[in-house]
Amino acid sequence: MSRQKSSPTSSKIRPLALAAAGIAIAMTLSACSSSTAPAAAGSASAKAAASGNSSPADPSMAGEAAKLVPKQFKDKGTLIVGLDASTPPGEYVDKDGKTIVGYQADLIKAIGQKLGIDMQLENAGFDTIIPGLASGRIDVGQAGMYAKPARMQVADFISYALIGSTLFTSSSSSKTYNGLADLCGAGVAVQLGTSLQTQLEEQSKKCTAAGKPAVNILTFGNGSDEVLAVGSGRADVGFDSQETISYLIKQTNGQYKMQGAPIDATVPSSIAVAKATGLDKAIQKALEEMMADGSYQKIFDKWGVSSITIKQPAINDTGNPAS
Template identity: 25%
Template sequence: MNKLTAFVAVLMLVAVVAFSGCTDNTTAEGGEVETATFIVGTEPTFPPFEMTDESGAITGFDIELIKAIAEDQGFEVEIQSIGFDALIPAVQSGNIDIIASGMTITEAREEQVDFSAPYIDAGLAIAVAADNSDVNSVDDLQDLVASVQIGSTGHEKAQELLDAGVLSEVKTFNTVDVVMMELVNGGADVVINDLPVTQAYMVQQPGTIKIAGEKLESESYGFAVRSGNEELLTMIDAGLQNVIEDGTYDEIQSKYFS
């Protein structure tokens, strides 16, 4: 290779490196940097937190809240429907960026993902058929069959009661609507599920089920990201704090929890 050829080769290498460096930040027409878009995974059969409206769009308290946070922080979100038990694997693998799906913050989950600050306090409740007068607390669950959503904290609680010899069987289903129908149709004696979701079902289907006794335990929901994704988590937490302070949070909450 002569000196001229070598010089040309060096110039070409510098040009390639410079071009590849520019592709790290996608630019829109006119040279402006495009807004970052993050994929939000949710299981949309968990009203009022996430659900599908008449047009087929995914909406709900969690969805509107994460969109408000995104607007505050200057990024965009794309909502994707995923089975609840597949959400954590999806964020771990990078197929989604954020979980917004009424996910309770637990120690076991904190070993798998990083959670935002809690954005709402919920809790577990026992639901029975509206005409059931035999079950009034967890003490009345001996030898009964429970219906629960797979991967939920209600599932964990039911499994705990099964292992303790209280429940006789635990039936798991992918979505809350099927969980409730199993109870309504007589395939299960009780449902163990998040209190606000059970209350929302009672409003939608009046006279079919009721809550038995007091709330079993308190729980907090959080948005989740891949472990170590501190930049995204910081934006979510900052946005959450801002929408709480400017009143946006209260507006969304009053819309879904009247």
């Protein structure tokens, strides 16, 4: 199940996870974690997926960013947005079993208003998003991706938040992990195709080079299964985004706990678009306008993740500790 690191679609771009057995949020996730590629626009399945997930643009809300939208997208009239809707509070399927909600869903819909263009949200497996952009099946990937050099061969990225990753265990675990170096010999749950999986593979090599046991990397297709593996004891520890696990801990009344300090807290999460289309500049401008009028901050405040906001969106920012 491991992926080639050299592939632009291989490492995830963004940590993730969520859900535990017996709580309402787990039911929400199981109702929607279809992890399928976005349906072609106009198909019956696309129309079904769009139910409750179509965000028509209000012309009165369009900003200067609308002038930067490339003609090919204006003519199309609707941007198809791929989200991995299994990772609260970023994006997940609501109790109705079809509507994608979360701060990332709210953010991309608000960007659509600034662009003066309709947005159609589609639930997609994380590892299908970059290929979907490359093939034209989707126009925007909104899944907390990292701008990695390999990915930038086929996509451009616009930063919108700063989210570190974290190790986590069940609260009943007596094991301690202060960082990746402590994972030699441990069974670690992680989402398939993510940057976190790549980090674990690199750490495993360091472990064996030092004469220690390799990391036992357990990959899962969605965040819900990853978290359940940790909770059930199938995995010793999980590896996911800090804000996602913070949310998990709150929703499960402390059934899980973080381990060690945040990892990669200087790498921005980004929105992805197909390479060299010009749509990146329009989205960057929309974010700048939202930051100026306060609507950007209100979205993050609403979802209780104010700490991950940034001051300025950038294009293809791979992370700078000094920023």
